[in-house]
Amino acid sequence: MAGPLEWLTGSPVAQALTASPTLYIFANAAHILSIGLLIGAIVPLDLRIIGLYRRTSLQVLGHFLSGACIAGVSLALSTGLVLFTVKADEYALNPAFLTKMGLLAAGLTNAALLHGVAPWARAPQSGEAPLSIKFMAGASLAIWISALIAGRWIGFL
Amino acid sequence: MRSINPVVILASFCALLLLSVPATAHHGWSWAEGETTELSGTIQEISFAPPHPSLTVEADGEVWQIDLANPRQTQRAGFVEGAAQPGDHVTILGNRSLDETERLMKAVRITIDGQNFDLYPERIGD
Numbered sequence: 001m002a003g004p005l006e007w008l009t010g011s012p013v014a015q016a017l018t019a020s021p022t023l024y025i026f027a028n029a030a031h032i033l034s035i036g037l038l039i040g041a042i043v044p045l046d047l048r049i050i051g052l053y054r055r056t057s058l059q060v061l062g063h064f065l066s067g068a069c070i071a072g073v074s075l076a077l078s079t080g081l082v083l084f085t086v087k088a089d090e091y092a093l094n095p096a097f098l099t100k101m102g103l104l105a106a107g108l109t110n111a112a113l114l115h116g117v118a119p120w121a122r123a124p125q126s127g128e129a130p131l132s133i134k135f136m137a138g139a140s141l142a143i144w145i146s147a148l149i150a151g152r153w154i155g156f157l
Numbered sequence: 158m159r160s161i162n163p164v165v166i167l168a169s170f171c172a173l174l175l176l177s178v179p180a181t182a183h184h185g186w187s188w189a190e191g192e193t194t195e196l197s198g199t200i201q202e203i204s205f206a207p208p209h210p211s212l213t214v215e216a217d218g219e220v221w222q223i224d225l226a227n228p229r230q231t232q233r234a235g236f237v238e239g240a241a242q243p244g245d246h247v248t249i250l251g252n253r254s255l256d257e258t259e260r261l262m263k264a265v266r267i268t269i270d271g272q273n274f275d276l277y278p279e280r281i282g283d
Contacts, residue, residue: 021228024207086206
């Protein structure tokens with residue numbers, strides 16, 4: 001069961017990050033940058049869907065910010081996997097890490113569902129999203145901010 | 158009716174995040190005793206993995222976690238891959254966790270086979 005985790009911890013990526021603290025700093029910074037991009041895009045997007053910033057078109061913001069979210073989350077996942085390798089077996093047992101992965105799954109599912117019925121795709125001329133969509137945007141805010149906190153928590157257990 | 162300024166909402170989120178960060182951490186020394194103590198035992202495991210290299214040490218039938226300095230400081234102290242092996246006898250000078258039920262210590266100096274590795278030279282009085 002611990003096979004793939006042990007393989008990751010022994011992988012050249014993990015060895016390089018362990019041998020060079022400088023490399024680890026860059027990998028860590030890249031992860032923070034990706035999360036910054038994701039949160040920085042999803043917070044204004046969700047707030048716009050909920051009903052703030054009404055003077056800015058949802059169609060314009062929706063396409064632009066959801067693209068930034070996808071870039072941010074993709075980069076966060078890949079840099080996160082790189083960081084995970086250094087202590088794969090330990091992280092896999094860390095309750096904060098597991099909570100973060102659960103929230104990540106919830107956030108991605110919510111985002112995929114929301115994107116499927118995206119108000120900017122469905123009602124581009126309307127400035128107002130339906131209540132159900134607003135609810136999903138609220139859930140998105142709560143999930144991603146919780147994921148951020150759970151992520152920060154990993155090192156404090 | 159004017160809605161709440163979005164800037165206020167964003168600022169509130171940021172404030173909330175800052176407040177949510179737990180105050181206790183393995184960073185700094187506030188979680189550990191002010192006095193240094195010595196612990197001797199046998200190294201079970203050595204981890205150089207960032208962000209916090211650590212040792213697992215068996216002493217008097219108990220298993221201790223010994224936090225070393227950050228990866229760069231630990232390298233600078235000369236404690237690098239190959240400097241010690243599991244099974245080696247080690248003496249640790251460091252600060253114990255304030256929580257006495259925790260077998261956790263933040264090392265200031267570790268000594269293996271007569272060789273000192275000073276992780277925090279500025280904290281060593283002698």
